[in-house]
Amino acid sequence: MNAPTPAVDYSRLFRLDGRTVVVVGAGSGIGREAAQALAAQGAHVVVADYSPEGAEATAALIAERGGVAEAYELNVLDDDAVEAAAERFGTASALVFTAATNVRKRMDDYSMDEFDRVVNLNLRASFQLIRRFGRRFADNGGGSIIGFASIRAQVVEPGQGVYAATKAGLVQLAKTAAAEYGASGVRVNVVAPGVVETPLTGQIRANEEWYRAYAEKSALGRWARPDELAGAVVFLASDASTFVTGSTVSVDGGWTAIDGRFTPPA
Template sequence: MDYSKLFRMDDRKTFVLGSGSGIGRESALALAAQGAVVVCADRDLAGATQTAQLIEAAGGLASVYQLDVLDAEAISVAAQEHSDSETLVFTAATNVRKRLLDYSAEEYERVVSLNMRSSFDLIRAFGATMVERKRGSIIGFSSIRHLVVEPGQGVYAATKAATVQLLRTAAAEFGPSGVRANAIAPGVVETPLTAPIKANPEWYNAYAAKGALGRWAVPSELAGAVVFLASDAASYVTGTVLYVDGGWTAVDGRFDPPRG
């Protein structure tokens, strides 16, 4: 084993959906830095193009692909056009923070369609080509909300739990063909999705205090987990959830008992 190349992704094609900004962009940049040939996919073509330009400016290889994850047929076409992808990373998500009794049917459908149905479609489409080639790694972003919840996060949490179970099932079904599937569960990360929380100092500080590290994450702090799960360093890792939450799910309450 040449451990100096354990995390290298040289010449491996990686399809990163959601690469137009935030965690997806940082994931694409990190994978490219390890030698991967990255397809920067996003509904936001301008954002994906900017990410590809950043990769190329650093000496990496990248292309751009516009894809709306709400279009199941478009996902199928993308998987066929990029059937040589060895890694799929998907980060797209939305949230409507409302209590269950206040949710409308339209809001429910919007969150479920983007967060859960797209995960199902992506895993199936890209998983089929990976199973056929007998290798690949699927990495989907869940959330700590798949495990712990709070008022106003019910539907979002349900979709993130579903994403975990879809990936675990993919791990079981695709594993005999050499395909791995794993979930990453971030804690609180400074992204456009969490902007409403950051705008409220009390809310922002309460979330920062919940984790063991006492602060929020920035998107680049999720990139290492993506590289690990995509690389040969994780060749025997499948069907798991990797928590990158600053200790949020390890800490039970915030009272600090007196010493002595």
């Protein structure tokens, strides 16, 4: 006989009161918006970033709005620093990481130093964050890990090869971690944005033709704002997603859903 389904208070489905969430890359861009959204739902947010100034600025924004946050300097390329962060915040309920870089060059023009720079930040650091926090979350009864992939994990263009490879790799790392840590209550998912107005896309935004072409490719006919990614993060960090793991949540304005090259007359 099945046990009765417990009553769910849907009014609190997205609330994070009494929980700590670590947001890596929260000093600017999508990470900053996600940190503010999580704090607005009651979370104690650890604002982690390579830039202590950026982390402090985000923590101050949260405090101004009545939220609770602490700034934490973290270089995700430093294995010892990642291990220390996981040790200190291993009892958190969720980890979010957004840090990434890109070198837009065709493959023939790439230096191996550039290759290493992109792979180390986008993939190697993600691997370290997932497994260091994943193990501690598992030991503490569960948690949610949320990474940031990209539409480039699915579709590419010239000059995006290495970046796309790292994002596709992150998707597969998340699926593997979901399988390995799932029995211990750890959920691992990624958010896949389309084109977002952040410092990482500055080169495109500086070219009006390029900028407009990207806007017209999406079903909504525009770029995303960083704050439009925050809802997906809150969803994945909260009890609204307790049966979601190993998934990619696309927040791309329909970019990967449509062809986009031509609108037929009928």
